Amino acid sequence: MGLEQALGDSFLTTKLEDAINWCRKNSLFPMPMGISCCAIEMMAFAGPRFDAARFGSEVFRFSPRQSDVMIVAGTTTFKMAKVVRKIYDQMPDPKWVIAMGACTSSGGMYRTYSVVQGIDLFLPVDVYVAGCPPRPDNLINALLTLQRKVQKGESKGSSTAIIGDFTTHRHPVPSAG
């Protein structure tokens, strides 16, 4: 980030930016915010069959200071939202968020008094993954979509992707209102 500001806009910085983005996308260390059932599928995603390490997510860093992408997996309640936001704020830039499962995308099957109806009410989300819980294959699709996004250098929260039935739909973020 600082390098681009120093050198300004030129051919050299564009190539440098591409190279840096290539490095970033191939070493996205996730921070698993495993809250409930989706956390088990996330563990399976890191497990021996659907190995996440082959896509560059070598270790699941439980410390926010050492990770790039936060995978919020599980129903977020109002009591937990404060904690999730605190952890998100501690992650260094550049950071991305994957909202895994129906509960984080929109509250899921819990339209109750204590569940936040979607984490995008307090966090900027890059990729939404549908499913309850999404299969680990779907989560791999989400990781690859995020990698494409990182390569293009899109800033966080813009042009979010929604992963449904193994197809990806791209949408511009609607203005807050």
Add this chain to the structure above:
Amino acid sequence: MNHVVVEKLKTRFADAAFEFSEFRAELTVVVPKEIITEVCQYLKEAPELTYDSLSDLCGIDMNTPAKRFGVIYNLYSLATKHRIRLKTFCEEEDPTVPTVTGVWGTANWHEREAYDMFGMDFQGHPDLRRMYMPEEFEHFPLRKDFPLMGIPGSLPLPKK
């Protein structure tokens, strides 16, 4: 087994106003709330009964003007493998029930949960705090007049 329990309770607490009922081979006893702790102590210690395990304790909102809130105790005996249910009620203006934490230690958290969800006060409880909702929350979710979606603004959310 059910009639043995009924006879023993009637003999021991002769002047108490119990109500006995049986459904699907399970005995339910409605106990006046003033004597609930003594009844529980007797059921735990009586030699043929020995209900030494409190499987479950829950609150209930009957939504009738008299007898609004109730507490339901599901007891189990490890020795005789028999279950029994006790019920006690309290009014809306005075939602207090004596605690049974002195009889079974496991009632501690169950009563805290009942307080959190219904607002019932358990007299004599060592540590009556909320269980699930944050401490600053002002309402009682499982009451029948609390909406399912909650009251907007009652729980704070961090800013984006």
Add this chain to the structure above:
Amino acid sequence: MEQHVEEVTRRTKILQALEDQNTSVSFDDPLENQMVLNMGPQHPATHGVLRVLLRLDGETVVASIPELGYLHRGYEKLAENCTYHEFIPHTDRLDYLSPMNNNVAYVLAVEKLLGIEAPPRAQYVRVMVKELARISSHLMFLGSLAMDVGALTVWMWAFREREKQYDLFERIAGARFTTSYTRIGGVAQDVTPETLELVKKFVYDLPGHIKECEKLLNKNRIFVDRTDGIGVITKEQAIDLCYTGPGLRACGVGHDLRRANPYLVYKDLDFDIPVYEGGDALARYYVRMDEIKESVKILKQVLAKMPQGDVHAFKPKKVLPRKERVYTKMEELIHDFMLVNFGVEPPVGEVYQAVEAPKGELGFYIHSHGEGYPWRLKIRSPSFVNLQTLPVMLQGCMISDVVAIIGSLDPVMGEADK
């Protein structure tokens, strides 16, 4: 003596340096006083969102308070607004390590209220999926306890076996994980003979893989030292706190609901209840490993004895009719419409039905006023009650033992927080 005086003055000088010139706050010497440490809701080893506040004297835990509620989703309020059938998918997400088990437990409670019974083949299929779910939950326990204590290989091997089980669940119910397999009056669909062959193959292969994991752990000096004598709870404390499940059987009490109050077809099956004395983390580990072997024994008997027949009871106003009859017959169409829209209408009354879940006694208390929606549904979750023993177990141990103790307790926050 003089050295001691020098040390004391040096310590107080350090504390004075920490104080501010502008504020008038004074600090106590941390080496002489106790400290409160927060093991927060986000932690790699707390098995979900459990917060534990520890009061420490140096490295020793003097007292501890667990705090729950970070995953409270409002199940009981939701149940008052759902019909009995609509609540079945919600029961999957209670103990999300063994979803089939919760489905069966809930449906047994509703069937008790209605006074109906599932046909024999459905009961055997239910026992089969319950024991498969028990193996799945105990494999997860094995993996996470080993990982918490430092043996990552065992976690990978346990997950390899769990993936094979997920394949089986997919064949039986259609979903890997949150299955919603049972229905009131039976199960959703029948099990094909090919699936039964695959279950048999899995069941015969499993003991060999378990033996590999045990070879790595049972005589391992590090594992045994980290769990032996750690997190002890006595028999009297366990019964007073109503600690059920493998933890109670590790204290010397041979209580198992499958033997004590049999349900489904457990009284026709031959299995042992493993009981160990000691009440520490190692005993709980041994009980669970033996329970996996007993489940394998039960599964072999179930596969041999499975009768032929229907998997749905024929009770027109209470059980959802089969789809082909709904599309062709008039009464079934009307019953389907009424059951889906208004719910099964049980008599006025209340029941409590408990089953032996992998974590302990899972009970459902249903209070019905005669409508299609329960008036009150209380879920007696084993993890909620078992977590109450945590302050007793953590008394006097070191910080690094806290992780091993929580791992041996094996709580699941989805059901503890409801």
